[in-house]
Amino acid sequence: MRVVIAMMKHETNTFSPIVTDWARFEQWGAFQGEAVQSALGRTRMPVAAYMNVAQARNAEIVTPVAAEAMPSGPVTEAAYEHMVELICNAVADGCDGALLDLHGAMVAEHTLDGEGTLLARLRDIAPDLPIAVTCDLHCNLTAAMIDNATALIGYKTYPHIDMYEVAEQVGTIVLDAMQGRCAPTMAWGNVPLLSQTLCQGTDDEPMQSLVATCRDVEREPTVLAATVFGGFALADMPDAGASAVVVTNDDEALARVHCDRLLQQTWQAREQFVYQAQPLAEAIGKARACNESPIILLDHADNCGSGATQDVMTVIAAVIDAQLDDVVVAAVWDPEAVTTMQAAGVGADVTLSLGGKTDMPMLNASGQPLRIEGKVKALTDGRWIVRGPMYHGVEVDMGRSAVLDTGRVSIVVVSHHHEPWDRGVFTSVGIEPEHHRYVLLKSRIHYRAGFAKLARRTFTLDGDGVTTSDNSRLHYRHVRRPIYPLDDAVDWSR
Numbered sequence: 001m002r003v004v005i006a007m008m009k010h011e012t013n014t015f016s017p018i019v020t021d022w023a024r025f026e027q028w029g030a031f032q033g034e035a036v037q038s039a040l041g042r043t044r045m046p047v048a049a050y051m052n053v054a055q056a057r058n059a060e061i062v063t064p065v066a067a068e069a070m071p072s073g074p075v076t077e078a079a080y081e082h083m084v085e086l087i088c089n090a091v092a093d094g095c096d097g098a099l100l101d102l103h104g105a106m107v108a109e110h111t112l113d114g115e116g117t118l119l120a121r122l123r124d125i126a127p128d129l130p131i132a133v134t135c136d137l138h139c140n141l142t143a144a145m146i147d148n149a150t151a152l153i154g155y156k157t158y159p160h161i162d163m164y165e166v167a168e169q170v171g172t173i174v175l176d177a178m179q180g181r182c183a184p185t186m187a188w189g190n191v192p193l194l195s196q197t198l199c200q201g202t203d204d205e206p207m208q209s210l211v212a213t214c215r216d217v218e219r220e221p222t223v224l225a226a227t228v229f230g231g232f233a234l235a236d237m238p239d240a241g242a243s244a245v246v247v248t249n250d251d252e253a254l255a256r257v258h259c260d261r262l263l264q265q266t267w268q269a270r271e272q273f274v275y276q277a278q279p280l281a282e283a284i285g286k287a288r289a290c291n292e293s294p295i296i297l298l299d300h301a302d303n304c305g306s307g308a309t310q311d312v313m314t315v316i317a318a319v320i321d322a323q324l325d326d327v328v329v330a331a332v333w334d335p336e337a338v339t340t341m342q343a344a345g346v347g348a349d350v351t352l353s354l355g356g357k358t359d360m361p362m363l364n365a366s367g368q369p370l371r372i373e374g375k376v377k378a379l380t381d382g383r384w385i386v387r388g389p390m391y392h393g394v395e396v397d398m399g400r401s402a403v404l405d406t407g408r409v410s411i412v413v414v415s416h417h418h419e420p421w422d423r424g425v426f427t428s429v430g431i432e433p434e435h436h437r438y439v440l441l442k443s444r445i446h447y448r449a450g451f452a453k454l455a456r457r458t459f460t461l462d463g464d465g466v467t468t469s470d471n472s473r474l475h476y477r478h479v480r481r482p483i484y485p486l487d488d489a490v491d492w493s494r
């Protein structure tokens with residue numbers, strides 16, 4: 001039995017100005033051949049689970065590519081075709097099944113449905129090929145994905161700490177199918193709901209109840225997998241938004257019933273999927289009045305983990321103006337500033353034009369650096385290994401990094417985009433976040449993986465950036481209409 005195992009993953013923010021070329025995949029992690037197994041085999045990534053379940057059945061494993069890039073703008077045609085070609089060639093060489101780790105919100109320069117296009121091409125090569133697919137909770141599910149997969153599943157956690165388990169589940173389903181032990185059939189659907197990422201945390205409602213329903217459904221013996229996707233509203237493509245898929249053992253009617261039930265429950269909760277904004281100064285005022293610590297402050301509109309530039313200074317400037325004291329910040333993307341700080345050396349006083357290096361044409365906004373003085377507190381190579389639950393075991397490369405200390409505020413400055421979802425973002429540069437009053441993170445929900453336990457209070461700060469939750473700033477062109485909450489009086493029923 002020969003099994004192709006591959007990862008091709010990107011959450012595309014079509015409003016992001018950051019180019020997603022092959023170099024960007026290499027920056028976060030792009031491996032080919034046996035390097036996939038040595039780099040990821042002992043992590044908690046889906047490909048590791050796939051390799052383990054396939055090995056347990058004595059399968060011959062082929063790993064043509066495992067590539068992921070930090071979320072950013074559309075994937076270049078060249079990068080997309082490079083990955084697709086590697087996977088297609090491995091399948092064309094002959095195999096009995098494919099186990100794929102995809103995201104489900106990949107937009108490339110020449111296709112709005114990156115995953116559906118890949119899967120359709122694989123089925124063109126091998127029409128009956130059993131294919132397992134894991135998707136992110138932020139997957140925008142499409143008909144092409146379902147039509148060309150054997151079984152598809154999504155993460156049930158946000159922050160995503162169950163990547164390994166869901167891949168183990170769907171990998172087992174498809175390996176069983178290959179050995180004639182089951183016959184997976186799927187029903188899927190979506191609702192006209194562009195749900196917002198900030199409202200999709202699985203420790204909060206409504207996702208907590210939706211995931212609980214999925215787990216209830218999965219307890220039925222005929223049901224193999226049940227998933228509700230929050231979707232990714234910042235990928236402007238026709239199927240963006242909330243969806244569901246249920247996999248049963250050869251019972252299409254049952255899959256349909258459960259899928260419709262999940263969709264109804266999602267639609268009923270639609271108002272809870274819309275973020276309620278509040279003025280920045282008001283939120284900072286509340287944080288300042290709070291006596292507990294540490295307090296987490298979320299600069300969620302500039303979250304590079306959803307495609308932001310990570311160099312918007314609006315919130316940091318407001319926190320400095322409000323004279324909050326004992327603040328640590330992770331992180332500002334500014335390779336130029338790191339170079340300046342490296343040249344000055346640890347202990348030197350520097351004046352920087354920090355951040356604001358990237359324009360955001362889709363928001364009609366130009367980059368605004370912040371003039372700031374401080375001392376260079378630390379310099380590192382930006383490399384560390386994740387010890388927390390999300391991406392456990394993976395080596396992070398933030399690029400050359402530095403800490404700027406203004407007296408009241410210590411800012412981690414990085415050369416590669418990196419969302420702070422693990423304490424390592426601070427500890428690798430000598431900061432113990434739990435010993436500071438305010439921990440300001442350019443993150444939305446993933447920070448919870450590493451920081452939820454230490455947070456006494458959390459405040460969302462509404463700044464600027466291409467991960468804004470303010471829909472009035474985003475000009476949609478491709479998403480199906482009408483859709484809630486962009487349009488009024490949207491109806492949906494089953």
Ligand SMILES: [Zn+2]
Pocket residue numbers: 136137138160
């Ligand atoms: Zn996600």
